[in-house]
Amino acid sequence: xxxxxxxxxxxxxxxxxxxxxxxxxxxxxxxxxxxxxxxxxxxxxxxxxxxxxxxxxxxxxxxxxxxxxxxxxxxxxxxxxxxxxxxxxxxxxxxxxxxxxxxxxxxxxxxxxxxxxxxxxxxxxxxxxxxxxxxxxxxxxxxxxxxxxxxxxxxxxxxxxxxxxxxxxxxxxxxxxxxxxxxxxxxxxxxxxxxxxxxxxxxxxxxxxxxxxxxxxxxxxxxxxxxxxxxxxxxxxxxxxxxxxxxxxxxxxxxxxxxxxxxxxxxxxxxxxxxx
Numbered sequence: 001x002x003x004x005x006x007x008x009x010x011x012x013x014x015x016x017x018x019x020x021x022x023x024x025x026x027x028x029x030x031x032x033x034x035x036x037x038x039x040x041x042x043x044x045x046x047x048x049x050x051x052x053x054x055x056x057x058x059x060x061x062x063x064x065x066x067x068x069x070x071x072x073x074x075x076x077x078x079x080x081x082x083x084x085x086x087x088x089x090x091x092x093x094x095x096x097x098x099x100x101x102x103x104x105x106x107x108x109x110x111x112x113x114x115x116x117x118x119x120x121x122x123x124x125x126x127x128x129x130x131x132x133x134x135x136x137x138x139x140x141x142x143x144x145x146x147x148x149x150x151x152x153x154x155x156x157x158x159x160x161x162x163x164x165x166x167x168x169x170x171x172x173x174x175x176x177x178x179x180x181x182x183x184x185x186x187x188x189x190x191x192x193x194x195x196x197x198x199x200x201x202x203x204x205x206x207x208x209x210x211x212x213x214x215x216x217x218x219x220x221x222x223x224x225x226x227x228x229x230x231x232x233x234x235x236x237x238x239x240x241x242x243x244x245x246x247x248x249x250x251x252x253x254x255x256x257x258x259x260x261x262x263x264x265x266x267x268x269x270x271x272x273x274x275x276x
Contacts, residue, residue, distance in 0.1 A: 021220030024177035028213035043074040068111035083243035094166040096192040099202040100179035101170035116166040157191035177217040184264040189256040198246035201266035209236035
């Protein structure tokens with residue numbers, strides 16, 4: 001797998017950074033014929049128009065789940081869920097769901113498992129396909145370049161968790177071609193501690209005919225159109241969502257550093273990272 005230094009290194013030392021670029025992205029199986037690609041493209045277009053036509057109703061949980069699953073089906077993607085079938089853990093509060101980050105498809109796959117509030121970088125709102133759906137689904141957007149915004153975001157997340165709403169975050173802060181690189185940023189874990197909410201580690205994996213693949217990765221200077229074309233041509237693509245047991249967060253006992261480390265070990269520890 002090719003790794004090259006990105007053209008634009010991080011502006012700040014604390015900024016999330018990944019060495020992955022489009023050179024990391026490869027098919028692990030033969031591409032499907034052009035005729036099947038065209039049929040998928042048409043089905044995906046119909047599914048997307050159907051989802052957007054729901055307007056504000058797309059935020060209704062079952063409606064959102066159904067349309068997210070329909071988008072995956074249109075793309076020929078199989079969704080597998082291992083462990084608990086829900087992202088949220090039982091209890092009086094919501095659950096902070098923390099997942100590794102590989103692709104724009106991560107958001108679609110998790111919404112197909114359980115519609116929950118997403119915390120996403122501001123740029124996601126401008127993406128085709130995912131952006132409009134994310135906005136209508138009530139996604140919280142954050143400017144990764146602004147540290148000043150973090151405390152308010154953490155307080156808002158904590159309030160949602162206290163109210164029984166679950167929130168998904170991608171604590172790596174940036175996509176990696178296989179999702180196992182980088183370290184989990186700690187700030188969002190404070191919301192779970194403040195709310196006394198559990199943390200659900202979720203591991204996302206992409207497979208083609210059972211073999212690990214980077215074909216769906218959306219990394220570096222990649223553009224959405226190129227990523228979508230690769231996915232449309234990918235044969236036997238499966239997204240596996242592995243829901244691990246929740247980690248309790250106890251105010252006064254846990255801190256965000258240890259909680260982030262435990263979550264990262266759970267999500268990434270079973271698989272060797274492709275990058276350090």
